[in-house]
Amino acid sequence: MNFTKQWFKGWLGYLKPDLIILDIMLPFKDGWQVAKEIRLTMNTPIIMHSAKGEESDKILGLNLGGDDDLLKIALTLATISPGEKGIVT
Numbered sequence: 001m002n003f004t005k006q007w008f009k010g011w012l013g014y015l016k017p018d019l020i021i022l023d024i025m026l027p028f029k030d031g032w033q034v035a036k037e038i039r040l041t042m043n044t045p046i047i048m049h050s051a052k053g054e055e056s057d058k059i060l061g062l063n064l065g066g067d068d069d070l071l072k073i074a075l076t077l078a079t080i081s082p083g084e085k086g087i088v089t
Helices: 005-015 031-041 053-064 082-088
Strands: 019-025 046-050 068-071
Touching: 005 031, 019 031, 031 046, 031 053, 046 053, 053 068
Parallel strands: 019 046, 046 068
Antiparallel strands: none
16 A cells, blocks of 8 residues: 555544554654654654664654654564463464
8 A cells, every 4th residue: 555645644634543653664654754744733642663672763753753652572482481482372
């Protein structure tokens, strides 16, 4: 699907969300740019969702309009204890 700026703005305007959880690594544009564009027209709280754990990435997201950040945790079966593997698989 081709996400154009007009489509995205129309979609957000139609939904009027109470909260936006925004991934940083989107396929069509980075989430930082999207947050910046959202802030031009909306004051909806934005939680930046990212696998990037660097302090500078968090600061950038907050400076571009994010209200908070949420770090993605990537788990593999090798990092999960044996007792927890039965829950995951």
